[in-house]
Each structure stands twice: as C-alpha cells, then as structure tokens.
Amino acid sequence: MNLEFARGPLFQFALIVFIVGMTYRFLRIIFLGWKKDYAPAKGSAAAGVVKTYAKALIILPFLPPKFPGTRHRPLTYIAGGMFHLGLLIVVFFGAAHVEAWRSIVGFGWPSLPTPIVDGFAAMALIGMVILVSYRMVSPVGKMLTGVGDWLNWIVVFIPLLTGWAAFHHLFGVNYTKLFTLHMVTVDILLIWIPFSRISHFMTYFITRTMHGIKFGRLGVEP
Amino acid sequence: MTEKTIYESMAERGVSRRDFLKLATLVTAALGLEYARFPEIVHAMETKPRLPVIWLEFQDCAGCTESLTRSHDPYLTKLLFNDISVDYHETLFAAAGVQAEENKEKIMDEYEGQFVLVVEGSIPTKDNGVYCTIGGRSALDLLEEAAAKAMAVVAVGTCSSFGGLPHASPNPTGAVGVHELVTDKPLINIPGCPPIPEVITNTIAHVVLLGIPELDALGRPKAFYGQTVHDRCPRRPFYERGQFAESYDDDGAKAGWCLYKLGCKGPTTYSACATIKWNEGVSFPVQANHPCLGCTEPDFWDGGGFYKSLAAPPGAEETSWAEKGMAFAGGAALALGSALYAKNVKKNAAKEFKAQKEKEAEK
C-alpha cells in the first residue's frame, strides 16, 4: 500500500462508493414515502422546524443540556457535542482539508489558523475517548453497544488521530507512512459510512425536520 | 589508470604532504563526517588506488551531468576528475565513436570487479529496449554488460534511480530505474531532478574512499536523504501557524509564507535541498517561492500535480462530474429497486396477515 494508491485509485473508489451508498440510503427513505399527518394543526410546522434546528445545532451544543431529562448524565451530551463540533471544524476548516474539498467539489474557502484547528481536533479526540468510555462503563451504554458500534468508533477515531499526527509529525513516525495510513483509513471510513450507523449525519436532517414539523403542528416546544 | 594510490598520484603532480592533508581535511568535512574520522580518509587516500569510473547515460537529458559540473566544491571535483579517473563519459568526453566504445570495453575488462559504474537516465525495456540504443546496442544490453563487471553501481538522478520522467504515465517505452534490472551488485540511488551537485560528488567520493555509505529503504544515502525538505524548511514556522500562501503573488507569498496549498511536496520529499541548497548555497525552490516538486521521490511526475497540494487527493481530481453524476444515478436506481422490493415485501406481509385473520375469523 503506497501513498499514491491510497490517495489515487483507492480514494476514487471510496468516493464513488460513498456517493452511491448515501444516495441509496437517502432516496430509499424518500421513495418509500409516508402518510400525511391529518390531525388539525394548532401551531406552525415551519416554526417548529426552525426552532428545533436552532436548539439542536446552534444553541444546545454550546450550552449545558437544555432538556432537563439529561440532568443525570450531561457527560454524554457534552462529549458528543465536543466530538461533533471538533470534527466539523477540522474536516471543513483545516487547511489541508480545504484543499481536499477543493478537489472534490471544485471550490474551496478560507481555512482557520492551525492552532485553532488543533484545539478543535484535540476536543474531538477527547470527546471520542469519553464516549467510548461511556459505552464501556455505563450500564445503558454497555447494553446498547454492539459490534457495529465499536467498529464505528474505530473507523472514525483512527483517521482523526492519524490525520492530526501526520500534519504535526507526531510520534516520530515517518510522515509518508502516517499520511498513507491516514488516507487508507479515510478510504475505509468513506466506504463504511453508507453501510453503518455513521450515516446518521444524513438521516438526522430527516428525523429532525419531521420532529420539528410534528411538534410545531402540535404547538409543543420541539 | 594505474595501481598508484590517490596520494601517490597527487604527489606525482606536485601536491605537498601539507596540501594533501589539508585536502584530506576538507574532504572529510565535505563528506559530512566528524573530524575523528579524518585519519580514515587520509588512510584511504594513501592506500586506495585510483579507481576507474564508468559513467553511462541512457534515456536522460544529461541534467545530472550538468548539475555535477556546477559543483562549487573544488576539492571533491578535483578529487573526482584528477585523482579518480572517470574513464568514460558520453557528455563530457571529447572522444567519440568506435574508439571510445572500445576503450570502455578495455577498461571494464581490465578492472573487472573494481570499477564504479555510474548510470544516468532510465532504461527502456519495451520491445527489447529498442527505444535507446548506443552504437547499435540497446541500453538494456549495455547496462547488463557493465553492471556484471562493476564493483558497485551508482544511479545518479531520478531517472536511473526510479525511472524518472520517461517512467511517468503512460510510460510508452517501458522505462525503469536501475534497481529493477541490477539486483546482484551493491546499488546506490542518488535521486533528484537533478540531484544537488555536492550530493553526487560526495557520494561517489565516499564510495571510492570508504565504501558504500548507509542507505535508506530506497537505496539513497541517509546522509543526504535522511530528512525531508519540510523538516529543514525555513518556512516551517508558517506551516505550524497555518499561514499559507494562497496564490503566487498574494501578500502571504510576498511575506514568505508556507507553500503547502500551492502544491509543495516538501513533507514527503527526502532531500538535502533545504540545507545544502543550490548554486553555492544561494537558494532552493521553496526559498525562491516555488513549491518543492518532490523530485527525489519515485513517481513524482504522477503524484497528482506539481501545483496541487499534497492534501488534494488525485483520486478526487480524476473523478469527473459525469462520474459523480453516474454514481448518484446508480444510488438512486438502487434505492428505487430497494423501495420496490420493500413494497413487495409489505404487500406479501399484508396479504398473509389478512389471510390468517380471515382464517381465524372463520374458525
């Protein structure tokens, strides 16, 4: 396995599989359709959608859990937020990744200064460690976690770690080897996503919107 | 061309012992050795005979030779040309034709097992190697003959080390580096397009005086190929801070920021460019505001593009929008198929369920 193969043909293959898989997963839901909610609306569905996204994406990840139901263990919620935010900043605003996106979608955008991205990367890694510990230690976590969940964690953690290590030449490992490892694990991740629960980042927008519509129509805070 | 030692031949030319020792000191330093090894160099020059060097050129541009002749190090160059005998060099020699070839054969036979074979340029293998012939004989043939008789082989330049430009896709001549053809002799690769002149002279001198130097996994002397350009790059602090030039004439470029986004292959390129530099240590590509091409690495021509960042995967570049569209369509078709299958499963389940209910109602 050399770097050129991992960045070249293997990456192309992984990208194609990713596009095919995610399209399949998304459109399958759309094509199967669903029943309309016929109960008379008491509130605005649109307002519900706006509110739920504002709470879930913009406000909640940065504040202690709004929903008091999670008072007993805000750790999962906060660690999850740390991981997701860190990952998003690294993947979309890390200098190296902006160049990668330029290749994939044809255009780029300004990147963030490296020390800032480093902070978010560290946050994401720490978040992931907390989350996997939760799955190992908490009774609910232990009960819910299966083989697929362990694999999902590994398949996401290793690219994150190797990418950061490669960019900063850490651990005294040869850069080319680390970079190759990063690319190979990223390729594996891309292929793995459509066939695993990691695709929840796509289904999220469906369920969250449905949630906002339903509770908006009911007049309940989503 | 004799069994005289290097010292003896120098003394014959009138070099005093004092001057000889001075030269030996400078050679020691030039070879990058610690001063404690100075007696080793003196001893080598006193006892080793002048070894012949045969320099063959195949599919090359002679750039490596051009680089060699720009060496600013007078000591090693002198050593090489006066005291080590380069007995065949296509570009540098005035002699030509049948006599030159015959002379080469004579040297190779007389000093069989003792001469150093230097190869510049890649060797075409397709169609029996017909794409490079010298005096009617293919490069393939010439290399085989010379290498069999040599003591050691030194591949100067990326072409002879890894195939270089001729080897780049689609490689119509089937060009390969020396290492794919010569497997039974000590082989040193000095890649670069061209290599730094001091690296060439240094390495050859080392071979002659002290034997084969320590090599890395790709057969390159660790002394010069042990670190990447990135490791010693003066623009490294900008990389660490994330200050990258976005185009060649923007403020960042003018301020000397890192060229990572403009395609610099420094991080993956093992070479001494950032330390020894070029033209008597004046500059090197990055310092001159041009990204490193990665020319000491195999397949650097096919690595995605000189002006495409290392972070930009060639696999993505090569996937056209048509291909992406087809992938999307493929996914949609699969989804449709899956939905139809699911609807069928649902229908069957409903039918069976209803039939069962009716059966129970009858009971």
Add this chain to the structure above:
Amino acid sequence: MDADQRISQYYLQHTDGWLLAQLDACTRCGICAEACPFYLGTGDAVHTPVRKIEPLRQAVQEKFSLVGLARSLFKKHHPAADELSNWVSEAYFACTVCNRCSLACPMGIDLGVLIQLTREGLAAGGLTPPTLADAVQRQKNTGSPLGVTKTLFENRLDWLREEENVEIPLDVPGADSLVVFTSIELIKFPGNLSAMAKVLNAAGEPWTLSSTGRESVNFATFSGDTEEQVEFVRRITEAALELGVQRIILTECGHAYDAVRRIAVQLYGMPLPFQVENVLETIVRLLRNGKIRLNRNVFDGQRITYHDACKLQRLGGLIEQPREILNLVAPTTFVEMTPNREAQWCCGGGGGVIASPEADEIRMKAFLPKVEQLEKITPNTVVTACSTCRLQFLDGSKYYDLDIDVRGITELVAAALETDTPKGA
C-alpha cells in the same frame, strides 16, 4: 401462523420511509434512558426506551437492511419467539408512551410513536397482556372497559343529579356541545361530572351527554388494537353527528383528546363536521368570553402545583391553558414543579400501565422522579387534568407517605365559580 411471524408481518406491513428514517437515525447513544422515569426510578438499563422497540427494529432490519438480509441466511426469524414475553413486558408495563424520550433524543426520533407501533404489532400477534385484553373486550361488548353499561350509566347520572343537585342533560339533540366523560371519572371521580355540569350550566352553554357516546377512554389505544381503537372513537363521533352538536368536549383524560382528534380526521376528512375540544380549552374559552368568572381568593393559604399530563401536553399541546386557569384561580398560591411543561416528568401510570397488576411495583418506582419534584416545592395540592394521573398520584402519595391532596382541574374551577355574577358580564 406463530405469534412471532404475525408480529413481524405487522411491522413489515407498516414499514414506510418514515419508519426507516426513524430506525436508521438511532446512534445507540442512550440519552433517551436519561429521560425515562422507568429507567431512572429503577436504575435498570433494560428499560431504556430504545430497547422497548427492539422487536420492531429486528423485524425491519431482517428484511430491509443488508446486514439483516445476510444474517437471515443463517439465523431464524426475528423477533425471536422466546423473547416475546420480555418485549411485551417492556412495552406494556415499563412504558407509558409518554413521549418524553422523543424530546430528549438528539436525533429527534419519535420514540413514543415507535413504541406505540411496537405495541400494535404485539397485539396483532395476540400477545396483549390479559388485563388489557379483557378491558378491550369489555369495552367492545359493554361500551366501557369498566363494564359501565347504558343502564349503569343512566343510573349513576340519576344518583349524581340528586346527590349534587345539579342539572345533567342526557341525549339532548341540537345542543352546542357533546361532553364525553371517562367511566373512571363516572365511578371514581364523580365530582368531575358535577363540576363540569356546574361550570357549563353557569356559562349558559347548551350541552349534553350521550348514552351511546358515553365513553372517552379508549383501551384499544393502550393495547394497540387498531381496529377497536377506531371503533371506540366512532361511537363518540356518531353520537355527536346524531345529536347534531357543534363540538365534542373531552373531559379529564390524557389519551382521549389525541385519539379522537386523529381518528376523527381519518373517519371524516378535513374539515371535521365538529370541533374537538378538551376541557382545558373549554374552560379557557369560557373564561376569555366572560361566560364564567372565578374567585381569586378561594385557594389562599394553600400551595397548589400542576402536573402536566403527558398525553395532553406532549401529544396535545395543551400547555398554557392550565396555567392560564391556575394563575387566575390561585394567583398567589400556584407554584410550578421543575421541570414543567413539555419537560414534565411522567407520573408513570399512563398508557394502560395503571390497569395492569403486573406493573404495580414498577409504576411506583417510576413515580420516584415525581416524588423528588414534589419534595422540592412541598405543595399541599397537586392538580391534574388526567384521571389516570390522578389515580397514580393517589397511589403514589400513599405509597411514599406524601401529605398531598390530588384534585382534578374541573373541580377546582367549579369550586371557584362566582355564581352570583350575571352571565355574559
């Protein structure tokens, strides 16, 4: 056909894009557990909400996912027959379908609806818990899960009219509203009926009960028997059409409001031939129109709090109405529990749980978050608008030795009625 096959087929029939999206979105994070009173009250991870939908998830995965299809080559049919009693227990005894987990889920998955669907599948497989199944049968045959026949109903009304000296019209055609009570109120909390009568009579709003549409409780909602569920609602709506009323008023019952609204639309399409109103909305309407006036000092010196019944607030949106009422009737003595409104803790008795003796122990444990809430504000009265909640609070306060009164909101309003003010003022 075996139960497990029937159940699986039920789930498959109902698999659509919505269900696939819901099941796909779950990342097994377990945050739903933190919102479930059954998990928190028992500390047992088996009551995690997402685990309650396991049979549904397994059946769908087996047929509609690549992993499932591959597995089905080796392993037999999902859900496994020997695990079914476990799932029945989780879905019917360890869950009130309160939907609190739906609000906690970071992915926005509608767990409550999924659990309801799970129940429906189990019911289709004939695995409804016996007490619930019996109640459904009784409701089918006698019109009420408690067995309150037409005769019993009419007798009870006669008794109440005399006892409380209040007018209760029955089967009056052309009235404005058809009021439908639960047989639980009729038997256990008859004060609700007389209170409602007093309020509506004071407001001067022509209303009636119906002897055929006399039951708003819908035990088929609890059991998951979809056909009977529709049938029980139809009894109400047909009575409403027959009597020619403008609106149906549902009294203190959690699930009836959502069930009647949703199923009425299925039966009659939009727009509905009548309005569907809950008593909370009725009281607010009468207050805003000035049809009734309330004394603001009746409850001085008390400490009243309000329990948001899950089905009324999370499934009905009736959140601010009780507060409007209570702020009027107990302006200085009304205190909120924390959390409240849509984040209110479920009492642990709804969704048919209180009707199953198998769940007696666990529903007391599920009441623990409520105990914590109450101990923080130490009220002397808890007001609610759902009869099941009321029963659960009564049981719970006895079990935990809490010194509190449990009252229905209609009774509170009736007690505060200013009867000497002219109507319409």
